[in-house]
Amino acid sequence: TTGLITGSLAVLGDGIDSAVDIVTSVMTLITANIIGKKPNKEFPFGYGRAEASATGLLAIGIFFAGMQLLIRSATGLWEGSGPESISLWAVYVTLFSIGGKVLLAWQQHRAGKKARSSMLMANAKNMLSDVVISVAVLIGLLLARFTGIARLDALTSLLVSLWILRVAFGLYRESTKELMDGVEDTTVYARIIELAAGVDQVAAPHRVRARKLGASLVVYLDIEVDGCMTVAEAHEVSRRVEESIRCELDNVYDVIIHIEPRGNVEEETFGVCGICAGDPEATHCARPGAAGYREEDGE
Numbered sequence: 001t002t003g004l005i006t007g008s009l010a011v012l013g014d015g016i017d018s019a020v021d022i023v024t025s026v027m028t029l030i031t032a033n034i035i036g037k038k039p040n041k042e043f044p045f046g047y048g049r050a051e052a053s054a055t056g057l058l059a060i061g062i063f064f065a066g067m068q069l070l071i072r073s074a075t076g077l078w079e080g081s082g083p084e085s086i087s088l089w090a091v092y093v094t095l096f097s098i099g100g101k102v103l104l105a106w107q108q109h110r111a112g113k114k115a116r117s118s119m120l121m122a123n124a125k126n127m128l129s130d131v132v133i134s135v136a137v138l139i140g141l142l143l144a145r146f147t148g149i150a151r152l153d154a155l156t157s158l159l160v161s162l163w164i165l166r167v168a169f170g171l172y173r174e175s176t177k178e179l180m181d182g183v184e185d186t187t188v189y190a191r192i193i194e195l196a197a198g199v200d201q202v203a204a205p206h207r208v209r210a211r212k213l214g215a216s217l218v219v220y221l222d223i224e225v226d227g228c229m230t231v232a233e234a235h236e237v238s239r240r241v242e243e244s245i246r247c248e249l250d251n252v253y254d255v256i257i258h259i260e261p262r263g264n265v266e267e268e269t270f271g272v273c274g275i276c277a278g279d280p281e282a283t284h285c286a287r288p289g290a291a292g293y294r295e296e297d298g299e
Contacts, residue, residue, distance in 0.1 A: 006087045009076055009157035010137045013069045014097060017130055017164055020062050021104075024123050027054050035214060048214025048253070052178040055122055059172035062126075066164030073161050076154035091141050098134045101127055116215035116251055122171055129167050133160050181211040188249070189272040192219060195244045201225055201237050203262050207271030216253035219245060222271070227261030234259045 003012025034050040105127035112120030140156025143149075177184070189208050196205035207222040223241060225234050242255040 002090055002093045006090045008087075008090050008141065008153050009069075009073055010140050010153050010160060011090045011094060013073070013157045013160040013164075014094065014130075014134055014137045016065050016069055017133055017160070018097065018101075020065050020164075021123075021127060021130065023061060024058055024126065027058055028120065028123060030054075045213055045218070045253075048216060049179065051117065051214050052175045052212075055171055056175035056179070058122070059168045059170075059175060062164060062171065063168035066161050066168055069157060069164065070161035073154050073157035077151055077158055091138065091145070094134055094138045094141060098131060098138065101131045101134060105131060122174065126167055126171070129163060133163055136160060136163075178212045183210050183212060183217075188217070191249065192221060192245060193272070195248055196221060196223055196241050199237065199240050199244055201229075202241060207258070209271050213253050216251045217249065218253050219249075219255045220258075220271075221256075222258040222260055224260045224262045224264060227263075 003015050031054040034047050037047045039046040108124035144152040193205045203224040205223050209220040238257040246252045
C-alpha cells in the first residue's frame with residue numbers, strides 16, 4: 001500500500017515479496033495438516049512429500065511475482081519514470097519491515113531446525129532473503145531521496161526482482177531433488193555401509209540407496225550372509241543392521257534390507273557399494289556382476 005501511495009517501485013517490490021511470505025505461511029499450515037495424515041493404500045509411504053510439492057508450488061508463485069516486478073522495474077528504468085521525491089513514510093515502513101523480518105527469520109529457522117522441516121527452513125531462508133531485500137530497498141530510498149535521481153528507485157526495484165527470482169529457482173531446485181529421490185548429503189551412503197559392515201556376520205553391503213520422505217530418510221540396501229544360515233538367523237542379522245542404522249542416523253523412516261548368500265554375483269544397475277561410496281565421481285557400482293564394473297575398480 002505504501003509503495004502504491006508513494007509511487008516507489010522499490011517499496012512496492014518489497015511489499016510483493018512480503019505478500020508472498022503470507023501465502024508461504026498459509027501453505028505451510030495446510031501442508032502440515034496433510035503430512036499428519038496416516039499412510040493408506042493410495043499413499044503407503046504417507047504424505048511426507050506434500051512438503052516438497054508445496055515448496056515447488058511456492059517457488060512457482062515467487063517466480064511469477066518476481067517476473068511481474070522485473071518487467072515493471074525494467075520499464076520504469078528504461079523510461080526514467082519514478083516518484084518525484086521519496087516520502088519519509090516509505091523509509092519508516094521499510095525500517096519497520098526489516099525489524100519484523102529479522103525476528104520472523106530467526107523464529108522460522110529455529111522451528112524448522114527443531115522439526116527438521118524443509119518447508120520451514122525454506123521459509124526461514126526466504127525470510128532472510130527478504131531482510132537483504134528490505135535493506136537494499138532502504139539504501140535505494142535514501143540514495144534516491146538525497147540525490148533526487150528517480151531512476152535509482154527503479155534500479156533498486158530491478159535488483160530486488162532479480163533476488164526474488166534467484167530465491168524461486170533455489171526453492172524449485174530443492175523441491176525437485178526430493179521429488180526425484182535425490183539426497184543433499186551423499187556422504188550418508190558411506191555411513192550406511194560402515195554401519196552395516198560393523199554388524200557381525202554381515203559381508204559386502206552394497207546396492208545402497210536412500211531417498212528423502214519429508215524430513216525423514218528411507219534406506220534400501222543389500223547385504224551378504226553365510227548361505228547356510230537359516231531364514232530365522234538371516235532375519236536376525238538384518239534386524240541388527242536395521243537397528244544399527246536407526247540408532248546412528250537421524251529421522252530414519254524405514255530400512256529395507258535384501259539378503260543374499262555370500263559371494264553372490266548378479267546384474268546390478270544401480271545403487272552404491274563400499275568401493276564407490278567414497279568416490280563422489282562414481283557413476284556405477286564397482287562390484288563384480290554390476291553393470292559398468294571394471295577390473296581395476298576393486299578386488
